[in-house]
Amino acid sequence: MASTSVGYALPKGYGSVWGAFNRSEEGNKLYFTQSHSFDLGLSLNLKQVYSKLGSLNTSYNKDLRRGYSNTNIEYFQNLFYNRYANVGLRAGVQKSTYDNQRSDNDKYIFLDLSLPISRWFSAGINSRNSNLLANASYKQNFSDSVVQSVGVDLNQVIKRKNDYLNSDDFSASAYLAYQTSINAGTLSGSASSHSKSFNYSTQGSIASSNFDVGLGNNSLGSGLLIKTGLPRGTTMSALINGQDFKLTGNRNFIPLPPYKKYSVELRSDKHSMDSVSVGQGRKSTVVLYPGNVAKLEPEIKQMVTIFGRIRYPNGEIAANTQLNNHIGKTKTDNNGEFSLDVDKKYPVITLIRDNGDICESELALNKEQGVAWLGEISCVYKVASHSKNNLEARNHD
Known part of the structure; x- marks a missing residue:
């Protein structure tokens, strides 16, 4: 297997160029998927030429083994910016060729709107092999919430000129990602004129130590079980190696990677009205190994x-x-x-x-x-x- 890459930053912030090459063969002892490809790219900061211009990005990828190539050219221009909104314009072309025969040609132009509180909206049109489509997307992230992010995408065929467009006239998709102290997951779905699909993925973990059981929101193989003695709904914070973890109620399991030493400090949650005083067990140090669950029972008022x-x-x-x-x-x-x-x-x-x-x-x-x-x-x-x-x-x- 051989892989190499090189990059160069142009002087005075004008942009950068880069390239990469990759080749691998199937072996007798170690399995590698056969590949033979190279990539080239160029980014130009046109503001250095004229302050009101934007940026231009181009890239070319060639798979020499499969006969596939892809060319992208995109221009981005910031149109408006203040404390309430950021508006930008994206326009570009994309060409994909398969086996030196069939090719897909895409052209697009989008208006991007970024709003406060992690909200993002984009709308525009694109042309694929002379077929015209309209697209709109909305995404929002949340902090200090069970719901972490939501998103919606809408697509409508405006003009169908040939059979190279393999899609229904209208399609929509949406997703919702959540995280609680005991579980995390994503609910997604899509629908079109002729089909519907839904998907739910989730992850979590169960830990036990001396007959105490805790639930966590991922599966890292080890962690801390903290027994606070606080009533349901009361929150506090555990500062673990500089990162804050929210604790709610009596039992909390925090999944953590093994083979690591952790410094733990228990304190009031700065995002909550609840106030706690931690006596014995306010600070502690633990070392975790695979399958190891360390139990902490601090004295908390x-x-x-x-x-x-x-x-x-x-x-x-x-x-x-x-x-x-x-x-x-x-x-x-x-x-x-x-x-x-x-x-x-x-x-x-x-x-x-x-x-x-x-x-x-x-x-x-x-x-x-x-x-x-x-x-x-x-x-x-x-x-x-x-x-x-x-x-x-x-x-x-």
């Missing part, structure tokens, strides 16, 4: 920073009073207002009066994320005491 004003059962404002919870303490101001970090597993705050009375409030934080203003909060005395009774008697005097 789901946090909410709460704001509010607290009152005693009789309506009195709890001013300048010590306020405790499971993980910290603070003091209310003159108006009984406060701020405090709370672990959602232990949503109880406790007031301790100077006379020793204890007043508690159990907070409804199930639906709260990150930061929450709770407004007016009322506490309930934990135990009855003569001090409390005397206080209430004084308040009624």
Whole structure:
């Protein structure tokens, strides 16, 4: 087998030229498909000649073994650009020859429109062996979404001049690619005047470690099983060798390539309102081998920073009073207002009066994320005491 390529960049950014040659023969011990071909290419940046021009790309491919050749010439011109849209014009010709006999000749012109948020639209016409067709395409990519990308292509024969065009008068195709934490796949379909077809492809993996099972969205042969202890729908992030992975709910399996060392740091997801505090197991290092699943069980608290004003059962404002919870303490101001970090597993705050009375409030934080203003909060005395009774008697005097 012999293969070589060469390229040269023209001075002052005028463009580049390149060429490649490939040849291989069938062998007795190693199997290679027979091939004998060469490629030539030229790219010119015409803006260097005149600032309002675009770029010209040409290429030629010749398969010497099969007698196939292909010639492409395309010109691209940027027509309009601002923060809202980018409009470009593509025009070109393509000629394909088979066995030095049959040939296909294509000519096309397209208007390309690129929009913000990863959206792209193209429409135009092309001519194949004197048959005229209209084409339109739309594609869009999504970030931080289950749906990763969608696309639609439409083709309509405008003028059929001969039988060299082997297609129906109208055809359409579409696809949708998705990815979840447990599965990834693509749904595609196409339809024409006389046929329809649909295709669904998917991939995923199942991992187990010490009777814990996790699902992943690809099949790399090894990975991390992270048990967060968080309720369903709560998200956080795992930074693995500098790359962020989103964790959702209690169990998450992250497929990773084997034969590699990984540094893992667990933290809050910057794209989510959920806030977590990671104690033991915040940072760890693992080495993965084929079939190896490393299990991590960090100590994680789901946090909410709460704001509010607290009152005693009789309506009195709890001013300048010590306020405790499971993980910290603070003091209310003159108006009984406060701020405090709370672990959602232990949503109880406790007031301790100077006379020793204890007043508690159990907070409804199930639906709260990150930061929450709770407004007016009322506490309930934990135990009855003569001090409390005397206080209430004084308040009624």
